[in-house]
Amino acid sequence: MKMNKTWLVFRNEYATHVKKKGFIFGILSMPLFVVLMVLVGFVSVWLEHNPAPVGFIDLNHVMGNVQQVPLKKKQPFPPVHSLPFEDESSAEQALRDGSIQAYFLLTDNYFNSGEVIMVTTEKTGANAEHDFGDFLVHNLVKDQPPVLAERLREGPNLIIRSLDGAREMAADDWVSILMPILAGVLFVIAVNISGNYLLQAVVAEKENRTMEIIVTSISPGQLMAGKVLGNLLVGLTQLFTWFIFAIIALKLLPTVFPVKFTPRVDPAGILLIAATFLPAFVMVAAFMGAIGATATDPREAQQITGWFTIPIVIPLWFTNVFMFNPNGALSVAMSLFPVTAPIALPFRAAFTTVPQWQIILSITLLCLLAAFALWLSGRIFRLGMLRYGKRVRLREAFSKSGSKP
Amino acid sequence: MPNIIVDRISKTFGNLQAVKNVSFEVNPGEIFGLLGPNGAGKTTSIRIMLDIFKADSGTVSILGGAMTEEKKNRIGYLPEERGLYQDIQLERCLVYLATLKGLEESEARGRINDYLEKFDLADARKKKVKELSKGMQQKAQLITTLVHKPEVVIIDEPFSALDPVNTQMVKDLLKEERHRGTTIVMCTHQMHQVEELADRIALINAGETVLYGGLTEIRRRFASDGVLVRAVNSLPSAIPGVQEIRPHNSSTLLKLENGKTPQEVLNTLIHQGIILEHFEIALPSLDEIFIQVVNHESE
Numbered sequence: 112m113k114m115n116k117t118w119l120v121f122r123n124e125y126a127t128h129v130k131k132k133g134f135i136f137g138i139l140s141m142p143l144f145v146v147l148m149v150l151v152g153f154v155s156v157w158l159e160h161n162p163a164p165v166g167f168i169d170l171n172h173v174m175g176n177v178q179q180v181p182l183k184k185k186q187p188f189p190p191v192h193s194l195p196f197e198d199e200s201s202a203e204q205a206l207r208d209g210s211i212q213a214y215f216l217l218t219d220n221y222f223n224s225g226e227v228i229m230v231t232t233e234k235t236g237a238n239a240e241h242d243f244g245d246f247l248v249h250n251l252v253k254d255q256p257p258v259l260a261e262r263l264r265e266g267p268n269l270i271i272r273s274l275d276g277a278r279e280m281a282a283d284d285w286v287s288i289l290m291p292i293l294a295g296v297l298f299v300i301a302v303n304i305s306g307n308y309l310l311q312a313v314v315a316e317k318e319n320r321t322m323e324i325i326v327t328s329i330s331p332g333q334l335m336a337g338k339v340l341g342n343l344l345v346g347l348t349q350l351f352t353w354f355i356f357a358i359i360a361l362k363l364l365p366t367v368f369p370v371k372f373t374p375r376v377d378p379a380g381i382l383l384i385a386a387t388f389l390p391a392f393v394m395v396a397a398f399m400g401a402i403g404a405t406a407t408d409p410r411e412a413q414q415i416t417g418w419f420t421i422p423i424v425i426p427l428w429f430t431n432v433f434m435f436n437p438n439g440a441l442s443v444a445m446s447l448f449p450v451t452a453p454i455a456l457p458f459r460a461a462f463t464t465v466p467q468w469q470i471i472l473s474i475t476l477l478c479l480l481a482a483f484a485l486w487l488s489g490r491i492f493r494l495g496m497l498r499y500g501k502r503v504r505l506r507e508a509f510s511k512s513g514s515k516p
Numbered sequence: 517m518p519n520i521i522v523d524r525i526s527k528t529f530g531n532l533q534a535v536k537n538v539s540f541e542v543n544p545g546e547i548f549g550l551l552g553p554n555g556a557g558k559t560t561s562i563r564i565m566l567d568i569f570k571a572d573s574g575t576v577s578i579l580g581g582a583m584t585e586e587k588k589n590r591i592g593y594l595p596e597e598r599g600l601y602q603d604i605q606l607e608r609c610l611v612y613l614a615t616l617k618g619l620e621e622s623e624a625r626g627r628i629n630d631y632l633e634k635f636d637l638a639d640a641r642k643k644k645v646k647e648l649s650k651g652m653q654q655k656a657q658l659i660t661t662l663v664h665k666p667e668v669v670i671i672d673e674p675f676s677a678l679d680p681v682n683t684q685m686v687k688d689l690l691k692e693e694r695h696r697g698t699t700i701v702m703c704t705h706q707m708h709q710v711e712e713l714a715d716r717i718a719l720i721n722a723g724e725t726v727l728y729g730g731l732t733e734i735r736r737r738f739a740s741d742g743v744l745v746r747a748v749n750s751l752p753s754a755i756p757g758v759q760e761i762r763p764h765n766s767s768t769l770l771k772l773e774n775g776k777t778p779q780e781v782l783n784t785l786i787h788q789g790i791i792l793e794h795f796e797i798a799l800p801s802l803d804e805i806f807i808q809v810v811n812h813e814s815e
Binding site for chain 2: 116119120123127315319320321322323324325326327328329330
């Protein structure tokens with residue numbers, strides 16, 4: 112069966128790029144980087160950890176008969192023991208001879224002021240303060256009914272709901288907040304990588320002098336569509352692989368660390384991200400292709416691309432604006448403006464209920480710009496394909512005779 | 517009906533008129549030589565024929581009408597700017613380009629294998645294109661031009677970078693294609709190749725057609741009044757009706773006096789008892805015609 116030529120280009124683009132060492136390195140670099148960061152974090156915590164016990168002087172016996180904090184399952188560093196001392200001089204002696212790493216003095220007016228004095232040395236671990244805090248809370252509430260003690264220890268499970276009841280999220284549901292930020296960052300990385308592949312592919316057609324062979328076999332429109340879609344899939348493959356790594360990491364993390372969260376995947380959020388990212392991807396890829404066709408060599412194309420991708424990441428610079436004023440003029444404007452919308456719209460949606468008309472308008476504008484970008488890139492490609500060492504000017508693309516050299 | 521009709525095409529780039537009212541026709545099953553000095557407008561004319569460039573005026577009919585996407589599969593093109601994907605294996609590159617010409621992948625593989633064997637490239641099929649010599653890449657490029665059995669083949673300088681053995685192989689291949697009924701437009705500077713292969717030619721100079729027609733007819737048109745002879749015994753120093761006698765390669769050129777015909781000179785030589793091995797009307801080489809026409813045009 113004869114295959115559609117766009118499909119042939121698409122398949123060739125995809126197969127060519129996913130087999131490149133650069134792509135495989137790119138796919139593995141992100142999870143390896145995350146693993147490395149986790150390891151560095153773990154090692155730095157481990158280096159700061161001191162397993163030696165701490166001492167305390169509870170002059171007014173506010174904790175009563177003390178109990179050690181029970182060991183939690185899968186705790187990488189067990190909490191240090193807290194040893195009672197009758198007076199400060201004996202605790203100071205123990206600190207001097209190294210049998211404890213620090214001691215805490217609950218002052219006379221602890222209940223009124225909450226004041227606790229910590230006496231430390233250079234050898235005191237970063238964990239001492241935290242572990243004693245847990246020990247203090249545990250003993251202050253130990254005589255309460257278990258359910259009440261648990262609530263006092265854990266605090267309220269706060270649910271935040273919008274006035275119209277359309278949005279609801281747990282206050283500690285950081286995944287919902289982090290998701291659009293993370294997705295935005297991954298989008299920028301993926302779009303840059305696959306956009307650059309597309310740019311390279313177009314420049315390579317010029318460098319390899321294959322343009323004439325190609326355009327006498329296939330229309331520039333079919334060629335560009337195949338290249339854009341092929342590289343879109345390259346980018347999506349990269350995102351999908353990272354997503355799989357993230358799922359695996361989230362599954363593995365609780366088996367190693369006692370993290371307590373149950374990320375709730377919001378289907379509407381995922382849908383919104385997909386609806387903005389796909390046309391944005393096509394738009395960026397088409398512009399990258401056009402840049403490749405206008406540029407005279409790969410280095411020049413790379414320089415132009417750098418300037419082009421900056422507007423896309425602008426919303427990330429205004430994180431605080433989106434968090435604290437998601438319905439302000441700047442947030443709304445950035446979520447509607449097609450170049451900033453791919454990141455701004457899902458980002459804003461994480462903090463507020465975006466009116467439906469704004470979502471529809473934003474995605475429509477994105478789709479229109481993506482279609483325009485494809486049209487323009489096809490036109491520029493036709494003009495620039497046989498120009499070696501001479502740049503295509505934008506006004507030529509819009510001229511009446513811009514469809515053909 | 518001609519397979520290609522180029523009718524008064526013109527093209528200007530900025531201030532440069534690259535092609536000016538160029539017209540010619542190419543018949544089915546003939547090899548047509550498109551000749552001209554550097555910058556004459558040959559490549560621009562070819563690009564207009566193939567719809568890569570748009571003519572400012574004039575029309576091109578190819579395979580019965582204007583160029584369409586469907587017709588691209590029926591045309592083979594070897595551009596002057598040779599190009600193959602350098603970073604992929606030769607076989608994959610050829611299969612990809614063949615499928616873009618409408619061949620099924622399995623069929624493309626089969627035909628490419630045959631061509632690789634024929635062109636002595638079978639051992640290079642798994643090599644990256646950039647690892648091949650210039651001559652090997654040239655042969656590979658020729659495979660992409662012919663693999664889909666096109667009805668029209670347009671080739672720009674097909675013999676560049678080829679050694680004599682491969683040049684002969686390409687010539688044989690073009691003759692085979694002509695025999696198969698393929699219409700071939702050959703654009704080259706190598707006049708002796710054109711003389712050997714082309715049926716008809718068009719000579720373009722400074723964007724204009726300055727010579728057009730059958731090869732033999734053109735040579736006759738430019739023939740000087742002379743004959744080439746080779747005799748067993750030596751020629752006399754003076755021959756009636758001959759104004760000049762001078763050696764020409766392994767023969768002797770007899771320049772005839774005005775009004776004298778080759779037949780009369782032949783009779784004279786026979787009457788003088790000269791035993792002839794060879795007698796032919798001296799026709800100019802295409803090189804000589806080319807230089808003569810181009811020089812005349814530039815004066």
